[in-house]
Amino acid sequence: MGHRAIQRTVLSFFLILFILLWVQVPLAAERASVQEIISNPDKYDGQEVTVPGKAFKVRPRTSKRGNEYTTLLLTTGHGRELNIFAWGRLPIREGQTITVTGIYLKVKRVGKHTFYNEIEAKEIK
Numbered sequence: 001m002g003h004r005a006i007q008r009t010v011l012s013f014f015l016i017l018f019i020l021l022w023v024q025v026p027l028a029a030e031r032a033s034v035q036e037i038i039s040n041p042d043k044y045d046g047q048e049v050t051v052p053g054k055a056f057k058v059r060p061r062t063s064k065r066g067n068e069y070t071t072l073l074l075t076t077g078h079g080r081e082l083n084i085f086a087w088g089r090l091p092i093r094e095g096q097t098i099t100v101t102g103i104y105l106k107v108k109r110v111g112k113h114t115f116y117n118e119i120e121a122k123e124i125k
Contacts, residue, residue, distance in 0.1 A: 029101050038080045038117065041106040049119065050101045051082065060089045074100055074119070086121035099125045 029048040037044045037051065053074040060070050070090040075081040084100055092098060102121040107114065 034074060034076045034080050034082050035078060037082060037104060041104075041117065044104045045106040047104055048102065048122075049104045050099060051119065052076075052097070052099045053082075055084075055092045055096050055098050056081070056094060058090075058092050058094055074098070081117075083115060083118040084121055084124075085115075085118055086124060090124060092124065 029050040030044070031050045032044060034051060034053050037049065051074060053076050056073045056075055058070065058072040060068065062068050067087070068089050070084075070086045070088065070092070072084045072086075072090075072092065073081045074084050082104075084102075086102075100119055100121050101123045102119040104117075104119050105115075107116055108118050108120075109115075
């Protein structure tokens with residue numbers, strides 16, 4: 001490998017490193033509780049979170065365009081709950097303990113509809 005090729009390789013490495021540090025790409029979702037998110041929504045707004053809880057009001061649905069999705073409430077039983085939205089039909093039962101990973105939005109607008117305290121789930125275990 002010639003001198004210029006080595007310089008380009010080193011420069012490319014540092015450029016990529018700089019971009020990753022500047023963008024601050026999150027490596028993992030932040031673990032939080034339903035209570036923590038409800039108590040401090042601004043801290044978590046737009047962030048990827050992982051939240052444990054129990055599933056209630058599980059509702060499989062189909063949009064007007066024919067897309068299947070599921071909505072549910074995630075709670076810890078202390079009167080606080082988060083709305084969960086997930087694409088597809090999910091095999092979740094009422095009262096089942098689950099862990100949701102996704103993007104939390106304090107306010108989400110879809111067309112003329114407004115949703116509050118919602119996680120758009122990427123993964124539910």
